[in-house]
Amino acid sequence: MTVMLPPLVPDEVEADELAPRADCVADSAGGLTFDLADLGLPGAAYLLLRLRDRQPHGAPARETRLPLTPAADGRLRAVLPSSVQLAEGRWDVYVDHGDAAPRRLSPGVNDLRSLVDRMPSGTRPHTAVRIPYATKHGNLTVRAWHRAPHAEAGELLISGAELTVRGRLFGVPFSPRAHAELRERTGTAAPRRVEVTVTGADFGLTVAYAALTGGPGTWDLWLLPQGTGGPAARVARLLDDVADKKPIFTYPEVRTGTVAVGPYYTRDNDLALRVTPTV
Amino acid sequence: MHISFLIHNAYGIGGTIRTTYNLANTLAEQHDVEVVSVNRHRDDPVFEVDPRVRVRHLVDIRKGTAGYEGDSPEYHRPARVFPRAEGRFDQYNALTDRRIADHLATVEADVLVGTRPGLNVHIARQARSGPLRVGQEHLTLDSHSKALRAQLRGVYPRLDALTTTTEADAGAYRGKMRLPGVRVHSMGNPVPEPGVAPADGTGKWVVAAGRLAPVKRYDLLIRAFDQVRRQRPDWRLRIYGGGRQKDALRTLIDELGLYNHVFLMGPAHPIEPEWAKGSIAAVTSSLESFGMTIVEAMRCGLPVVSTDCPHGPGEIINNGVDGRLVPVGDVNAIAGGLLELINDDELRGRMASAALHDSQRFDPARIAERYESLFTELTGRTGSGGRIGRLRGSVHRSRGALLGGAYAVRAAGRAALRKGRTA
Structure with missing residues (x-):
């Protein structure tokens, strides 16, 4: 999906001290599950991944929206399956409640144990890799690669x-x-x-x-x-x-x-x- | 009971601060708890504070705020009560002397808890009659200078109780300090249950975490791993943490040709998900006043191979049952300990289960119960609740509680943590 977005918080900004925090668990197939506290805001909530721009200023940004659905303990969950293709690059992660500017998320617990020594089956023509990490400014970003071969x-x-x-x-x-x-x-x-x-x-x-x-x-x-x-x-x-x-x-x-x-x-x-x- | 902690700075990052909040938050489930911070340099504490715990300060040193007191002449005159030989003497002054004295003369509490030697001295000398006077020692007696030991010897007998992190250190205080009538107790440090599932023991990784400082002897660990990889090239080592030894360790890794096997990962926070990627933890220190990382690793389901250095490791690890103790400074012994666990999956699995179980004794709820028993016994009162087991602490595993656990760092503290030294 390619749309024009209002300017979002660039990563050069130090993480908002009150930024909502997302925990992220990786599965061995390359999928990611994000859990965050339900802020109790009305309306549908989305996890917004926005590709960090290396294009000329003003060019359309690429984004992916994942629905946030209620999970256990009053938390919200979004799933990024390996089948959703992400272009190579750094995807900054936001929560979007639709009524205000999307808010940048900060990393909570990244449980990436299933990615250590990962060995894909080799049956797919492409190899997709997504690694969530904390940027040097303390924000949550997903690093994505897409290689074929x-x-x-x-x-x-x-x-x-x-x-x-x-x-x-x-x-x-x-x-x-x-x-x-x-x-x-x-x-x-x-x-x-x-x-x-x-x-x-x-x-x-x-x-x-x-x-x-x-x-x-x-x-x-x-x-x-x-x-x-x-x-x-x-x-x-x-x-x-x-x-x-x-x-x-x-x-x-x-x-x-x-x-x-x-x-x-x-x-x-x-x-x-x-x-x-x-x- | 009304329990009042006195701490150098409740708004900072260090181990004493984290430990104090872990304890205060748990005690607050049954008791009236406050944390009184001598200094306040930022608006909010870094660590998560239970809403039932009151946090207040005595001296405001927030630069650029209306309440800033760092310009007061008193602030620039040296302290007279706070002991000169204490490591933080430079951060104490006539103003802290006066504020602490006022606080201790008027405080409404059943129990006063000092969290470092200089503040224990204040409590011993200045607390009004009535409250129980408890001093905590987070470091060890032999780490104090001769001058400080001499100063403490004259004052500590006025305490009701002194707590240490290890039995070894409690023994040192009993033996060397002559504290008649003072209850000296080893309490251990609280370590909450991690918010991640325990390691499953299948990853062929050894994990270490700590400052890259000479006392940690990571040079020995790297040399030991050279022996490990000759026998088991499929196993690798990750060392988390930052510090001044980084370049020297990097050079050693390259000299030994270990660049495919040993990795300097840099600081990680929280550290628990990193432990969970490993199957064995390694500690090669020449000195550990307690050994917090050993407990952290065990709580993540890792058996620890550790040097049997003073003071903590031998009291935390049940040698051969939930981990392996090896002699200090002995590369061959470290390698032997690691290979013993690497080469025996069944033994490693058994030790991992035991580590998970045995480390529960450091749960904040259990440590808080020990304090509660001590306080109750010495005040001659009974608490407001029932008996042992009433402190729930962090013994709950829901996803929602995850952030209240070991990485209970408030949002406001994250930037500070990134800049600070964390393993």
């Missing part, structure tokens, strides 16, 4: 001047033409082809840092499970309860020549390699 990164092993990535592919099968590519983000250098080994849906690949040491740069890692011309998947780490991998999943850098090379997760939890000068 999806290449989940597992363990990273750094040995000498090489990085080995192990992962699993979801959504499409591998073909014999499968390989990976490192693409320099600014496009100033040619992509580097990386061979992959495949066992069922699992894959492994090794990046020799020597291939990247021509100069400073940032290289995004893509998996091409059916070769050039087929679908492409950013290698990413999405299947757990950690909304922002960057500060937690960190890896050592290796110095080689006049540069240091190391893997990191972007703010979208995609895997990339950074080449930085050491002097």
Whole structure:
């Protein structure tokens, strides 16, 4: 649903100290259940998810409304099933009673245990991930990803001047033409082809840092499970309860020549390699 | 009974404040309870306060408000009653001396409870005759300086009762302080039932939580986990909390090549859902004056592998039954303790059930009953209610009550918590 909305509270605003609080429980299929106190206001209540705007100012905002229905103990409940598609991005969460401006929610208890070490069945063409989290300003936001296909990164092993990535592919099968590519983000250098080994849906690949040491740069890692011309998947780490991998999943850098090379997760939890000068 | 707590600042975040509200809220079910805060620096308390508990202050230090008293000359003269060797001496002054004295001379209460050494001194020296004088020690005797111990030794005999968080510390006060006629009791700290279901024990995660400070010895935990992953690479470790040791610990993780197995998660609040993701909790401290995180983890259904450090862990954990105690500072022993539970699902499950059961003794209702018995016995009165078991406390599990539990932080306190140090 795409509609024009009145301006809502941007996340840059510190959480309202009296903001209603929502508890959120995740299920292993990727669905979320939100519970909040019934404010006792008349009229239908909705949980409003609004995609944080990266578009030009004034462009229509995307939103999803979920009905809030009475649950036990005088609380209201809304369910976001995995079948409701959310575009990738940050969805700020509000409660909307229809009679006034929607109110931003703050996080209560996020019970995300079923997301830890999540392993989807692999039967769906797409992989949907939603992780509720507290923003740095103390508001409740849902981070959503939608990947088709999806290449989940597992363990990273750094040995000498090489990085080995192990992962699993979801959504499409591998073909014999499968390989990976490192693409320099600014496009100033040619992509580097990386061979992959495949066992069922699992894959492994090794990046020799020597291939990247021509100069400073940032290289995004893509998996091409059916070769050039087929679908492409950013290698990413999405299947757990950690909304922002960057500060937690960190890896050592290796110095080689006049540069240091190391893997990191972007703010979208995609895997990339950074080449930085050491002097 | 009318019970009046005296606390440094009821509007802040620390462990003593949380503990005091947990206790006050529960006692308020049967008694008339007030929390008197020496200082007030913000409008509202961070923690949830039962509406039956009255909270008031003696000195207003809310900057920019009409009642601000920080400009008073008295506020800038040093305190004479509050002991000089007390850690908070700098935050006390002639104005706090006078206000506390006035309060204690006139307070209508059956029981006065001081919540830190300096305030216990005020109560011992200045309380009008009548109310029971109870001092709480949230830290330990051996953590006090020699000078403070000397000051307390002269004053504490005027208390009716002194409470500690552990038996070990109660023993230290009885043995080293000579307090004739003073009842010295170990009470433990209250920890409410968490608002999340207990861990199911299937996640292959060890969880630790606390400030990243040298006393927590997370360096030992990380080194121990290096041994764990050699045998069980399918298990991993999460350490929650922030602190100055973060960079050093990060470097150690990278040096040992543990970046796929050990994660520094940063602070989490509330912490209970994070415990519930694990199957074993780890504590490797060289000192725990009580060991609140051990009880928190047990209440979430995790057996704890802990160093047997002074003072709390050995009194909380029933070794081999609801957790495992290992020698302090011994990497091999920590690894051995973790692997024992990792490699034996049946043992781990049995210990998890026992941890859940045994940690109920720290429920606020049970701790409040211990206080109530002590107060009743010493005042020679009976309370207004029945006997043991009448305090309901947090022993109820409904979703609605969820927010009244361990994370009973008021909305107004959330911003403060994010900025403060929480595990």
